[in-house]
Amino acid sequence: MSKPFILNCLEIKDIPQINGWGVFTYETIPADTIIELSPVFTYPQKLITIAMYMAQGDGMDINDIVLDQYGMSWPDDTDEAKTAVMLGYMSIYNHSGNNNSEFFRDFKNRLMGVKTLRDINVGEQLTVNYGPYWIENKKDRINIIDF
Numbered sequence: 001m002s003k004p005f006i007l008n009c010l011e012i013k014d015i016p017q018i019n020g021w022g023v024f025t026y027e028t029i030p031a032d033t034i035i036e037l038s039p040v041f042t043y044p045q046k047l048i049t050i051a052m053y054m055a056q057g058d059g060m061d062i063n064d065i066v067l068d069q070y071g072m073s074w075p076d077d078t079d080e081a082k083t084a085v086m087l088g089y090m091s092i093y094n095h096s097g098n099n100n101s102e103f104f105r106d107f108k109n110r111l112m113g114v115k116t117l118r119d120i121n122v123g124e125q126l127t128v129n130y131g132p133y134w135i136e137n138k139k140d141r142i143n144i145i146d147f
Helices: 047-056 134-144
Strands: 011-016 020-025 034-044 070-074 081-085 100-106 111-116 125-130
Touching: 011 125, 020 125, 034 047, 111 125
Parallel strands: 100 125
Antiparallel strands: 011 020, 034 081, 034 111, 070 081, 100 111
16 A cells, blocks of 8 residues: 655645645656645535535525535445545645646545646646536535525
8 A cells, every 4th residue: 555645845835816725846846746645534425415504504605614625526335425535735736727737546545646747847836627527516516505
């Protein structure tokens, strides 16, 4: 089994334009380099649905439930839909349609990794493509529950 790690040249920086963070490098990174391998833990997706109903019933804005914004679908050997929360920097890599890195998953060992797609320059942000499902859900997230 591979051990989790984060490449030493990675750092998290504040990005005021998006009111959030991103992962950057202070060294050049060659293409096809695994820059992070992190463990994940899973929970049933229905827990987020229950939390959203409860929050909305209490008058909370469902956008305050941030856990669903950082999870990823994670299949396992049961029929129950699962969501994975990734540790390490995994939830901090920003989306780009012109991404320079990509996620990969090791289901057996419950690990998730990031690998570069091309050479990454000093000071460059590492980005991944979240895929069309995430983009479509992000647009609809505000209206996900209507009573």
